[in-house]
Amino acid sequence: MLESAILLCGSVIGLALLLNLWRLLKGPSLQDRILALDTMYINAIALILLLGMHMGSPLYYEGALLIALLGFISTVAVAKYLLRGDIIE
Incomplete structure (x- = not known):
């Protein structure tokens, strides 16, 4: 029973990864692409x-x-870069 649940969860998460990849490639804005990348690492x-x-x-x-x-550190760094244009002050 546990093996079938792990297989089902893995396939659903794999589908979510594919949808995130689609959003990463076709995202209308830079913020959408960053959010898709953040969701991909999760x-x-x-x-x-x-x-x-x-x-x-x-x-x-x-x-x-x-x-x-x-992933957390990279998300914070990219968000700081988008807000200020500089990562290290």
């Missing part, structure tokens, strides 16, 4: 966590945490 974290559940290895959880930290 979906990638979810896929890595599902893979960790499937494999039963805690190493995947640490990788997902690392990607979450890097």
